[in-house]
Amino acid sequence: MRRDLSVLNVVALEVLKLQPMTMSDAPAKIYAIAYLMNMQGTMLSEAPWADTVGTHRHKNTSLDVATGRSRRKGKKHSIIKASKTRAAQALPRMLIKFDEPEQKMHYLPRTMDNWPWPRAINPYYKDISAQSDAWFHGFKAFNEKSQRRLASLAYPLATKEQLRTGCDLMNLFFIVDEYTDVEPAHVVREMVDIVIDALNNPDKPRPEGEILLGELTRQFWDRGRKTATPSAAMHMVESLTAYLNSCVEQAADRDNNRYRTVDEYLKNRRENVGIRPSFVPMALAMDFPDRVFHHPVIVELSIYIADLIILDNDIVSYNREQATGDDRHNILTIVMRQFGLDLDGALEWVAQYHEEVQTRFLDGLKRVPSWGGEIDKNMEVYINGLGNWPRCNDCWNFESGRYFGKKGPEFQKTRWVPLLPKVAELQDPAAKAKKENIVIPMFFDSVDTEEQTDT
Known part of the structure; x- marks a missing residue:
């Protein structure tokens, strides 16, 4: 069944008005951006809401392990770190399929982006x-x-x-x-x-x-x-x-x-x-x-x-x-x-x-x-x-x-x-598997037996 694209545009734009953006509504925003770019050819960098993508403003910069509360404020904490370019590249995969139930997604934070040790592997x-x-x-x-x-x-x-x-x-x-x-x-x-x-x-x-x-x-x-x-x-x-x-x-x-x-x-x-x-x-x-x-x-x-x-x-x-x-x-x-x-x-x-x-x-x-x-x-x-x-x-x-x-x-x-x-x-x-037949549960395609090339 054909959908009224103008109605979908309105829905997408309404989603994008959510302020401030929270981790729970971030997927909805990116889905909406993906939809609008796909349907209208909108350039992400030209959109009035472009700055809401790529950075999530987080008030707490120091967490108390016992209470979960902040000890100081004022820092910008990057959680949704997709750049405009990276977001645009990911859009084809993120479009909602209206004829199928939406699968819940969760975002893995980029915890190691600023760690000073690079990847290295033993030559042997x-x-x-x-x-x-x-x-x-x-x-x-x-x-x-x-x-x-x-x-x-x-x-x-x-x-x-x-x-x-x-x-x-x-x-x-x-x-x-x-x-x-x-x-x-x-x-x-x-x-x-x-x-x-x-x-x-x-x-x-x-x-x-x-x-x-x-x-x-x-x-x-x-x-x-x-x-x-x-x-x-x-x-x-x-x-x-x-x-x-x-x-x-x-x-x-x-x-x-x-x-x-x-x-x-x-x-x-x-x-x-x-x-x-x-x-x-x-x-x-x-x-x-x-x-x-x-x-x-x-x-x-x-x-x-x-x-x-x-x-x-x-x-x-x-x-x-x-x-x-x-x-x-x-x-x-x-x-x-x-x-x-x-x-x-x-x-x-x-x-x-x-x-x-x-x-x-x-x-x-x-x-x-x-x-x-x-x-x-x-x-x-x-x-x-x-x-x-x-x-x-x-x-x-x-x-x-x-x-x-x-x-x-x-x-x-x-x-x-x-x-x-x-x-x-x-x-x-x-x-569950017992000690005679231990199996590591896998839910995605199994890996190739050949390892990827290391340099």
Whole structure:
């Protein structure tokens, strides 16, 4: 049926009069702009409402984690960051199809646009990741390949041996994460005890019939410890043990239907996300004494990096988690619940908090003490590695296929992602994958087996 274009024009123009523009009405505005440009050939730069596209004025520049309230005002915060040119390029994809139900979209904030560390990848990536993948997939732990390049982005300066430890560690994280994500706390405790025992006894053969986590961990650390200094080896075991115990806490939260506050969540997630042990491969050949490695400023910087990674991970993983009913342990859900916000408001809150944490990290670099000699030289390399981690994590989120399949590069550019429908059968714990057949749920086209070219 033909529609009266003049009526549609009026509707589109009325939508554009909404002031001030909020995150919730931003999609409607861009749809309206798209419609008018498509129907009338209007130049975006000449439209009287052009300045409402590209920048969202945000009053709050400093958020109180406990209350969600601002501490100072007056800064322009970029949330909808599409430039006029980029908006025009995206228009054909954003036109409303009147004959189909409109699919709800959500906008992924550009949290890493101003981060000073560029994307880098280890030159040994293809050879070493292939070796690690062959070892890992020999255990037949997964039926998806989504963990291939993270270590190579995280450790661009590592030697082949150090990179192998990093690749194996990422694979270990994935299997622990996927196995423990679908089990109650008492079962997770049993799994974790097996992994901790294997980590502390890499020379001891694993019992016959034991869950494969034990042997996989034993092989990982039996190989990895041979390239580590004594202090680095101690830091790996120490940080991995803390990570594993935090997995039990997360399972208990699921069992008890517990929602944490933002502060509680970040404190737990800093261990649970696995970032502390992920820092160790950067220092495998470095002999940092505890007074250096655990110095308050170094610990503080590590926490800031962990928080940046947590926030970005939760932004991209929320879609899949809300679709499968597993979004309780996500900063967006917690912010919505604690501060009474909708999804757009929570995304805005998290983006603002992300910006603050970036500033704290960069300011903290000025307070790193000097220990002299080789320690200072190694610490400079280590801190540079810390700074690289948020960038590598952000790139991997879109490149790996874990969250967006083949559409990762497209979503990385446009930032508009369709909100996935609830999948009822995955909300029932009895229907979830068990430890014998772990599957990473994917809702988009699967990635190609050939990785994209790296330069």
